[in-house]
Amino acid sequence: MSGIAIFGITGRMGQTLVRALRERGPAQPLRLVGALASPRSVRLGSDAASEGAPTGVMVTADPRAALRDAAVAVDFSLPQCIADNARACMAARVPLLVGATGFDGATREVLDAAAAVIPVLIAPNTSMGVNLVARLVKLATRALGPGYDVEISEAHHRMKRDAPSGTALALGEIVARARGREFKDVAVFERHGGLAPRRTGDIGFAVLRAGDIVGDHTVTFAVAGERVEITHRATDRTTFARGALRGAEWLAGRPPGLYAMDDVIGL
Numbered sequence: 001m002s003g004i005a006i007f008g009i010t011g012r013m014g015q016t017l018v019r020a021l022r023e024r025g026p027a028q029p030l031r032l033v034g035a036l037a038s039p040r041s042v043r044l045g046s047d048a049a050s051e052g053a054p055t056g057v058m059v060t061a062d063p064r065a066a067l068r069d070a071a072v073a074v075d076f077s078l079p080q081c082i083a084d085n086a087r088a089c090m091a092a093r094v095p096l097l098v099g100a101t102g103f104d105g106a107t108r109e110v111l112d113a114a115a116a117v118i119p120v121l122i123a124p125n126t127s128m129g130v131n132l133v134a135r136l137v138k139l140a141t142r143a144l145g146p147g148y149d150v151e152i153s154e155a156h157h158r159m160k161r162d163a164p165s166g167t168a169l170a171l172g173e174i175v176a177r178a179r180g181r182e183f184k185d186v187a188v189f190e191r192h193g194g195l196a197p198r199r200t201g202d203i204g205f206a207v208l209r210a211g212d213i214v215g216d217h218t219v220t221f222a223v224a225g226e227r228v229e230i231t232h233r234a235t236d237r238t239t240f241a242r243g244a245l246r247g248a249e250w251l252a253g254r255p256p257g258l259y260a261m262d263d264v265i266g267l
């Protein structure tokens with residue numbers, strides 16, 4: 001059985017991962033061995049599970065302690081912590097799945113450097129369904145051609161910090177790449193006050209934040225006379241947790257390198 005460390009243990013995803021590990025029962029190959037929160041966390045020193053049966057693992061703010069017995073780590077903390085967490089994984093030689101989203105270019109550089117030393121799986125969306133949707137979007141972009149307008153809309157709960165979601169951005173990058181365009185040249189995040197019509201080739205983003213929406217994404221391909229919409233709706237965070245555990249199992253023991261959920265699913 002392999003030890004797993006969870007970064008961001010006290011958060012929505014951290015606790016969903018604890019429940020998903022519990023649901024899998026004693027025969028499952030991963031065992032919680034490390035639970036990391038911030039130095040300001042009110043849960044430091046308490047059990048990693050905030051409800052239900054205790055795990056026997058205490059919440060710590062020390063990444064080295066969280067990684068001591070870990071064969072793999074998953075990071076569902078906040079974007080500003082990812083670089084430090086990745087450095088700790090590098091030092092401890094522990095493979096890392098990055099589930100947290102919204103990190104900047106400097107953090108991405110740290111992850112790229114870490115991937116020379118440990119396996120790093122960057123997974124802005126760990127649901128199997130979304131990763132299938134990503135494939136379908138690539139297929140649709142190629143099949144429909146550059147004449148179709150592409151718009152990406154997403155909806156999430158009111159507490160989500162980054163916008164558009166990491167998944168929406170990743171879907172936009174897939175479209176841009178399939179068209180041979182630079183994402184930064186075609187992504188449109190703001191239209192308010194604009195007076196010009198839509199530019200051909202642009203990829204527009206629309207964001208909704210409300211209530212407890214777990215995560216919806218729609219990629220629309222439209223041309224005069226027809227519209228193709230590819231939609232994924234997550235109704236329960238467990239879908240992300242199950243995918244993350246599957247990714248973590250796959251990652252433990254891999255050679256150093258940069259991986260994506262596509263590699264896990266084998267699409």
Ligand SMILES: NC(=O)c1ccc[n+]([C@@H]2O[C@H](COP(=O)([O-])OP(=O)(O)OC[C@H]3O[C@@H](n4cnc5c(N)ncnc54)[C@H](OP(=O)(O)O)[C@@H]3O)[C@@H](O)[C@H]2O)c1
Pocket residue numbers: 007008009010011012013014036037038039040041042043076077078079081098099100101102123124125126127162240
């Ligand atoms: N990949 C996917 O499929 C997927 C799915 C859902 C969400 N996400 C992403 O996962 C991230 C977390 O989402 P969430 O909804 O669970 O957020 P959340 O509920 O706000 O949880 C984040 C947790 O990170 C902890 N934290 C803050 N600083 C930390 C540090 N330095 N080290 C370790 N932990 C730290 C906080 O705990 P304390 O305050 O107790 O320290 C907080 O509970 C977001 O970036 C979100 O977009 C990804």
